[in-house]
Amino acid sequence: MWETSGVFAPKNDPEAKTLPAGRQAFTIIMPPPNANDPLHIGHAMYVVEDILIRYHRMRGEATLWLPGTDHAGIETQFVFEKKLKKEGKSRFDFDRKTLYNMIWDYVQKNSGIAVAQLKKLGFSPDWSRFKFTLDPQIVDLVLETFFELHKRGLVYRDLRLVNYCTRCGTGYSELEAKHEVKKDPFIYIKYGPFTIGTVRPETKFRDTALAVNPTDKRYSKHIGKTFEIMGLLGPITMTVIADPDVDPEFGTGIMKVTPAHDFHDFELGKQNNLPVTPIVDFNGKMDFSWFLSKKDIEPKYKERAERYHGLHVSKARPMMIEDLKADGLLEKIDETYEHTLSTCYRCGSVLEPLPLPQFFLSVKPMTQKALKALRDKKVKIHGPGYDKILVHWLENLKDWNISRQIVWGIRIPAWYSTKDYPNLQVTFLGNDKQLISGAVGELLKVHTLEDIRTGIQSLKAPVDAKFTLSKTSPGDNFIQETDTFDTWFSSAQWPFVTLQANKPGDFERFYPTQVMDTAYDILIFWVMRMIMMGLEMTGEVPFEHVYLHGLVRDEKGQKMSKSKGNVINPLEYVEKFGADALRMALVMSTTAGKDSNTGKDKIRGMRNFTNKVWNAGRFMSMANQSTEGKNDKDFHAHLNEVVKTITRQLDQLKVGLAAETVYNEFWHWFCDACIEQNKKGKISLKALTQGFETFLKLLHPFMPFVTEEIWDKLARKEKGLLIAAHWPTSES
RNA sequence: GGAUCCGUAGCUCAGUGGUAGAGCGUUCGGCUUACAUCCGAAAGGGCAGAGGUUCGAUACCUCUCGGAUCCACCA
Numbered sequence: 001m002w003e004t005s006g007v008f009a010p011k012n013d014p015e016a017k018t019l020p021a022g023r024q025a026f027t028i029i030m031p032p033p034n035a036n037d038p039l040h041i042g043h044a045m046y047v048v049e050d051i052l053i054r055y056h057r058m059r060g061e062a063t064l065w066l067p068g069t070d071h072a073g074i075e076t077q078f079v080f081e082k083k084l085k086k087e088g089k090s091r092f093d094f095d096r097k098t099l100y101n102m103i104w105d106y107v108q109k110n111s112g113i114a115v116a117q118l119k120k121l122g123f124s125p126d127w128s129r130f131k132f133t134l135d136p137q138i139v140d141l142v143l144e145t146f147f148e149l150h151k152r153g154l155v156y157r158d159l160r161l162v163n164y165c166t167r168c169g170t171g172y173s174e175l176e177a178k179h180e181v182k183k184d185p186f187i188y189i190k191y192g193p194f195t196i197g198t199v200r201p202e203t204k205f206r207d208t209a210l211a212v213n214p215t216d217k218r219y220s221k222h223i224g225k226t227f228e229i230m231g232l233l234g235p236i237t238m239t240v241i242a243d244p245d246v247d248p249e250f251g252t253g254i255m256k257v258t259p260a261h262d263f264h265d266f267e268l269g270k271q272n273n274l275p276v277t278p279i280v281d282f283n284g285k286m287d288f289s290w291f292l293s294k295k296d297i298e299p300k301y302k303e304r305a306e307r308y309h310g311l312h313v314s315k316a317r318p319m320m321i322e323d324l325k326a327d328g329l330l331e332k333i334d335e336t337y338e339h340t341l342s343t344c345y346r347c348g349s350v351l352e353p354l355p356l357p358q359f360f361l362s363v364k365p366m367t368q369k370a371l372k373a374l375r376d377k378k379v380k381i382h383g384p385g386y387d388k389i390l391v392h393w394l395e396n397l398k399d400w401n402i403s404r405q406i407v408w409g410i411r412i413p414a415w416y417s418t419k420d421y422p423n424l425q426v427t428f429l430g431n432d433k434q435l436i437s438g439a440v441g442e443l444l445k446v447h448t449l450e451d452i453r454t455g456i457q458s459l460k461a462p463v464d465a466k467f468t469l470s471k472t473s474p475g476d477n478f479i480q481e482t483d484t485f486d487t488w489f490s491s492a493q494w495p496f497v498t499l500q501a502n503k504p505g506d507f508e509r510f511y512p513t514q515v516m517d518t519a520y521d522i523l524i525f526w527v528m529r530m531i532m533m534g535l536e537m538t539g540e541v542p543f544e545h546v547y548l549h550g551l552v553r554d555e556k557g558q559k560m561s562k563s564k565g566n567v568i569n570p571l572e573y574v575e576k577f578g579a580d581a582l583r584m585a586l587v588m589s590t591t592a593g594k595d596s597n598t599g600k601d602k603i604r605g606m607r608n609f610t611n612k613v614w615n616a617g618r619f620m621s622m623a624n625q626s627t628e629g630k631n632d633k634d635f636h637a638h639l640n641e642v643v644k645t646i647t648r649q650l651d652q653l654k655v656g657l658a659a660e661t662v663y664n665e666f667w668h669w670f671c672d673a674c675i676e677q678n679k680k681g682k683i684s685l686k687a688l689t690q691g692f693e694t695f696l697k698l699l700h701p702f703m704p705f706v707t708e709e710i711w712d713k714l715a716r717k718e719k720g721l722l723i724a725a726h727w728p729t730s731e732s
Numbered sequence: 733g734g735a736u737c738c739g740u741a742g743c744u745c746a747g748u749g750g751u752a753g754a755g756c757g758u759u760c761g762g763c764u765u766a767c768a769u770c771c772g773a774a775a776g777g778g779c780a781g782a783g784g785u786u787c788g789a790u791a792c793c794u795c796u797c798g799g800a801u802c803c804a805c806c807a
Contacts, residue, residue: 148791179803198807211807246807255807262807385736392735406740517802524802555744589754590748594739595800597744605755608769619766619802660746664754698764 002708003623009126009723010062010510012502024058027064027513029495029543031526033067035111035132036076039118041560042519044570047583048549048655049517050123054701055650056126058446058727064510066498067118067125069111071133073409073487078346080106080170081410091169091407092558095429095455096468097484100407104134122579122704123252124723129502133409133490137501139469142490143413145537147495154362154536157414158462159276159702161266163403163436165344166284171358173486177342177351182290186337188319189250190329192229192238194219197251199339200261202286203315205233208274209257211243216253232323233291233301241272259461260355263312274518276355279433284352286316313352334511337529340714345506357463358403359412367394381533382653383520383593393524400529402486403456409484414467416459418449418477426479428452440479450477458482492529495542513543515653520593547653548593554587555599573603580608580703587702588663590656610706613699614669617710619691623675629684633675638669639691643730662698670695692730 010025028049033039049065054344057063080103081091091099111132118125118629131138137274149155184199191210199205212219222240229238245264246255259269260278269276281287292302304323308316324330342351348394353357371394373379374387381387403412416424422441430436430447437456443452445534453473459482461467467481469472479716490497499507512534518527527546534542553559554566554641573582584606590596629635642665670691677683693715700707711722 185796196807200807245805247805251807257807264805264807339805384738392803519740521802557744591746594745599744599770601756602744604769608767611769612767615767615770622766657746660754668754671766674773676771679765 002723003127005721005724006122007057008065009128011064012066013016014075018392025062025510026053027066027510028053028515028517029498029513030065030066030067030545031134031516031518032070032131032491032494033118036072036079036107036116037110038113038439038487039570040049040292041568041570043114043118043550044548044586045519046123046517047121049120049515050548050704051587051655051658051701052515052517052650052653053124053414054704054723055727056698057723058697058725060721060726062509064129064506065123065125066129066131066502066510067115067123067127068131068133068498069114070491071107071409073404073406073484074168074172074256074346075406075487076107077103077223077406081168084537090614092429093433094436096407097454100670101422103408103459107111119513120571120574120581126346129498129506129615131498133314133487133494135501137407137411138497140488141470141500142410142485142493143277145419145493145533146413146489148537149361149468154365155355155359156358156362157339157463157465157467157514159355159357160360160401161261161263162356162358163342163351164282165347165349165351166282167347167349168344169282171354172344172351172399173401177350178345179340180343181338182341182350183338185321186251186334187324188322188330188333189329191256192227193730194227194254195252195331196254196256197334197381198256199337200258200440201310201324202317203258203279204231204256204263205288205291206260206277206279207236207238207256207258207271208269208277210238210240211246211255211268212214212240212241212253213244213246213248213259215244216246216248218248219254224714227552230327230329232327233305241268243268248344249305262354263352265511266353266355267275278355280313280352280354280681282354286313288310288319321727327328351428355422355519357461357465358362358401358603359414359481361400361402362491362533363397363400365398366536368533369535370394370528373531373535376716379546381543381546381548383546386520386546386548386593388694390528392526397528397727400486402485402489402490403483405482406484409480410490412483413471414481414484415470415478416461416465416481417475418444420466421461424465425477426452427457427459429455429457449479453479456482467567474499488525489531489533491526492533493537495530496538510542511538515545515547517549519546519551521551523548537707545653547655550590550593550595553595553597555597557595557597568598576703577603578610580610580705583704584609584659584663584702588659589657590655609667610703612667612671613703613706614710616666616675616692617714620676620689620714623685624678626678626681626684627686628652629677629682629687631682632684632687635674635683635687635691639694640730641668642729643698645695647727647730650701662695665706666695666699695724696722697728700725 030046030049053063053065084090163177164171185392186197186199187201188197189196214220223242226237226239255534257265257268257274259266259274260276261280279287285307288305291305343349344351374391398615418440421438426440426443427435427437428443459479484721495513496511499511516527530542558566561565570582581603585598585603645659649661674683674688678688696707696711708722
């Protein structure tokens, strides 16, 4: 009935109330769930949004809740690759276009599930405005944003170290790396006249300098001097440079510098003009081709380099330690050393810092605008402490790496001319389904440009390569960048692109939106970037309030995870206890920004409450018929207070508190006290009926199904659907 | 190393500058004609500790202790 009645869509009624401050509507953009995943309990927390939407709709406002789903680039490709692996295949068995289409079909097949589940939870978004992040109009707008940002000088391409997962084959932004404490042998190596300590002996072959703290008296005299040092592959020369970041207390106080494989060293290398010389490749394997291509190598060293070459770091490292021992270069090993490593948040592999040209956004101008908006209270964060966390991030944010080396996403619309770069390095899956690497010119002898454009796996354009921005090929001789945008790059634009890509006039009418509700764990990933991007592109904040709900934990307070087996499937509980019970359990007595423990007991308790509401409805038809009650006046007075309180609480986004209030007032006041008084003739039927209808309205945003059902039996014929009924007014 | 949050009844958590609340659990008594997925009654808390502000603090400030989370660095 709700869906066919059209109430989910914002009313076009010119009589729709004009809201305070000239606001035309009450709008919430739904955080898009991953299109290919079934819902988890976190999505059920969107009930906060549905409560607010239903409340404002009943207030007579033009109310829009805009739903959608997310292509979730890395997550989805990762899931799909796991599926391929089960079938004994990998992403390299398919050319780019085929792989993309396969994932597209896979996602399409699953995307209906999430939507059906949202409906089962009783959510009331306007399905006619549904958007997917890869809908053509959305992609189009995202590309335009990129062009505009480039025009404003905020886009650049640069060689940087990226946190690269050699397992997943892509780099990540600084936010996506997880940190894990690991125990690794800390090796002290004789290094010419010095001793250095390291956990990564394998990178030593391409060290470019030695660094010491300029205030360290032991070493300061060596600064600027060059030493010949005996290594595993023969003698090398090394210059000592000054670096105030070197901690004299740590290890031996002298540090090797490897710009290609360490973030700090990369920066240090820039300052000192050191070359970036990688030794680990993008598969996590040792690459000694630079050495083996030399002439006249001593057989001993040649044998070693050949042995190491192509081995994974984890295999090569112990081998090198043995060789160091054999050469008498190993001083000692500290086996107790603990340090923190970056790991892939998807697969858990250790991330390799690797040099790769990437597209970046200059964030500074955007963070400044965001900070100002926060200072001016244009955006208000609900959830204690999170406003400070957000400010801290905005003040310290580094430029945003928006390139991802995956196919599932929006391909970066930068094109390189094969005329400018005939030696552009590409990896191409040929007609014979073999991976072929080489320069464009060479490949063109056997394949057409069109073949290469669609079949290309990866392209390594030089850092300073000229590129043309265009939605389609700008000419006959262009090859498109193979990287795709970080999913968050398009998600950051979600509040305005969904409205711009929708019905004409929507953006003007519904933007800026009022509330953004999401879990606090994506405050930085998403909310911060939406504020930045919204301000940059529209000049306005994307939303006025950010409601950060907590994470839903199990009844013991443990984080839910698949490995612990304590994951709650929301739909299971909908089956068992009803959607109303689950909804109520999720918001009852919760506060913004705080985790809540939701287990069976709590949901069962709320099922009992649902039942209580139902039974009160049954009582109404057999209530005491008295037309006058001596407590009627007090009854109305208290009812008025209840309406006032709940209205105020909802206006202040205190959803958990409002749920608690309506629960207590309905059960312990209306049922326990007032119904009993009616039985004794102290409260009239008229007053009681009016009170019950008021409570049905107050309860409706929280428990839409039972309340609508009771309303259907009681009052719908005269008064229409409860979902569209008028919120009770209170006299102050 | 930096930051944030929390410490209230046995458990899980709300809450407020003016003599403490809910759910679950516990105890006792009830199939009272809406509801035993219920009703009635009861036990149980000097709101972590110390100091300060205030006429008055659980609530505001400082410190201590305890717990959680986030970020940075680690050759």
